Amino acid sequence: MTVDAQPVTELPDPADYGFTVVPEEEIPAELASLVERVRSLMDAAAHTEAPPEALAAAADAVAKAEELIQGGRRQLGAMVRYTYPDGSIEYGTITNGVSGPVNPLAPPLLLEKDGEGGIRGEVLLNGLYQGPPGLVHGGWLAALLDQALGTASSVAGMPGLTANLDVNYRDPTPLNVPLEISARVTGTERRKVFVSGEIRHGGKVTAEGTAIMVRLSLPE
Numbered sequence: 305m306t307v308d309a310q311p312v313t314e315l316p317d318p319a320d321y322g323f324t325v326v327p328e329e330e331i332p333a334e335l336a337s338l339v340e341r342v343r344s345l346m347d348a349a350a351h352t353e354a355p356p357e358a359l360a361a362a363a364d365a366v367a368k369a370e371e372l373i374q375g376g377r378r379q380l381g382a383m384v385r386y387t388y389p390d391g392s393i394e395y396g397t398i399t400n401g402v403s404g405p406v407n408p409l410a411p412p413l414l415l416e417k418d419g420e421g422g423i424r425g426e427v428l429l430n431g432l433y434q435g436p437p438g439l440v441h442g443g444w445l446a447a448l449l450d451q452a453l454g455t456a457s458s459v460a461g462m463p464g465l466t467a468n469l470d471v472n473y474r475d476p477t478p479l480n481v482p483l484e485i486s487a488r489v490t491g492t493e494r495r496k497v498f499v500s501g502e503i504r505h506g507g508k509v510t511a512e513g514t515a516i517m518v519r520l521s522l523p524e
């Protein structure tokens with residue numbers, strides 16, 4: 305395998321390509337709190353057995369809450385800028401479905417550098433991510449791996465898009481327990497970046513994946 309895909313020392317700034325970029329630390333605490341509250345609401349709504357009157361009153365209250373936040377809608381494609389403890393920068397879409405800090409649907413998956421060139425993180429998936437009874441949906445495990453593998457390529461200085469994702473489910477993944485996620489680059493060939501990663505529960509691999517990320521070729 306050749307090593308043609310050279311890491312870039314500085315990631316391209318999405319602002320240079322017309323995207324809005326929000327530094328993570330500038331996300332209002334009130335928005336973070338609202339998003340957390342909505343996550344909790346989604347879990348409550350998915351599992352409630354409250355009586356109809358309570359459900360109707362709750363629906364009205366949610367409709368009022370929605371009215372309160374109308375007006376001023378963030379553009380699709382807006383980015384968030386993360387600064388790692390070592391001072392390096394990473395970008396992601398602010399409403400990314402897996403890790404977006406302002407997306408109530410995102411668990412969210414929070415990743416950090418592992419000190420060995422790869423990334424690691426922890427996530428807890430509640431009943432909203434259920435597939436088989438009591439277990440995480442395989443599609444969500446694939447989504448978590450896709451995000452981790454893409455981030456591993458990006459933190460190695462080779463941001464790209466997933467061309468191919470291959471997932472093996474080794475053991476059932478339980479809900480409502482901390483899951484550990486890790487990923488790293490294993491090789492490169494021209495614009496292709498090969499990455500691999502795992503999801504573990506209690507040290508045991510429950511799902512593992514490999515992907516080919518194709519490096520972005522951005523206009524100069």
Ligand SMILES: CCCCCCCCCC(=O)SCCNC(=O)CCNC(=O)[C@H](O)C(C)(C)COP(=O)(O)OP(=O)(O)OC[C@H]1O[C@@H](n2cnc3c(N)ncnc32)[C@H](O)[C@@H]1OP(=O)(O)O
Nearest residue numbers: 394395396450451454455458465466467468494495516518
């Ligand atoms: C915190 C920030 C981190 C961000 C993390 C984000 C994680 C989320 C990642 C995603 O989910 S990305 C969304 C899902 N992926 C896509 O939407 C990609 C859709 N596909 C495409 O846009 C294009 O097919 C792609 C950019 C992947 C490739 O098109 P290109 O025209 O740029 O490349 P080209 O077709 O010339 O292929 C380049 C190399 O990749 C190889 N390749 C392309 N598609 C492949 C494939 N499917 N499988 C294997 N190899 C593939 C191709 O053979 C070739 O290899 P060689 O150098 O050996 O010739």
